[in-house]
Amino acid sequence: xxxxxxxxxxxxxxxxxxxxxxxxxxxxxxxxxxxxxxxxxxxxxxxxxxxxxxxxxxxxxxxxxxxxxxxxxxxxxxxxxxxxxxxxxxxxxxx
Amino acid sequence: xxxxxxxxxxxxxxxxxxxxxxxxxxxxxxxxxxxxxxxxxxxxxxxxxxxxxxxxxxxxxxxxxxxxxxxxxxxxxxxxxxxx
Numbered sequence: 001x002x003x004x005x006x007x008x009x010x011x012x013x014x015x016x017x018x019x020x021x022x023x024x025x026x027x028x029x030x031x032x033x034x035x036x037x038x039x040x041x042x043x044x045x046x047x048x049x050x051x052x053x054x055x056x057x058x059x060x061x062x063x064x065x066x067x068x069x070x071x072x073x074x075x076x077x078x079x080x081x082x083x084x085x086x087x088x089x090x091x092x093x094x095x
Numbered sequence: 096x097x098x099x100x101x102x103x104x105x106x107x108x109x110x111x112x113x114x115x116x117x118x119x120x121x122x123x124x125x126x127x128x129x130x131x132x133x134x135x136x137x138x139x140x141x142x143x144x145x146x147x148x149x150x151x152x153x154x155x156x157x158x159x160x161x162x163x164x165x166x167x168x169x170x171x172x173x174x175x176x177x178x179x
């Protein structure tokens with residue numbers, strides 16, 4: 001029960017992030033939507049899978065996955081933003 | 096859990112549209128990152144639901160490789176602008 005609710009909330013966050021990626025204006029807004037919502041949503045889904053059926057040995061792999069995603073998500077977002085900014089891309093004007 | 100799988104699959108397809116369309120190369124890189132995130136979440140859900148621990152090992156390797164690839168691509172596009 002808890003596991004399904006956590007996974008559903010996580011999937012909702014991932015869906016919101018997808019809408020942000022599709023609808024936002026320029027690369028920096030899309031990075032905001034993708035980076036924040038995806039990391040949180042994926043973490044919630046993995047957390048829901050961890051608490052499913054009590055503690056088992058496979059949960060160690062899920063914890064490793066969770067730690068890796070939480071660590072590397074911000075690094076990737078920062079790296080893409082720095083790459084675009086260094087090349088002189090400044091985003092769209094406000095309308 | 097079936098709803099979660101279907102939602103993640105729909106999000107994956109929608110993200111691939113940005114990967115095809117994205118005006119700048121960085122949009123494509125961002126979409127690739129988001130798509131690999133969704134693939135990782137989907138693989139983990141399938142591995143737990145279908146009770147296949149082997150898929151979890153596949154997922155760990157996949158997440159490490161996609162992280163390395165995205166970092167390398169971002170660093171190289173910092174020099175070339177993504178055109179070459």
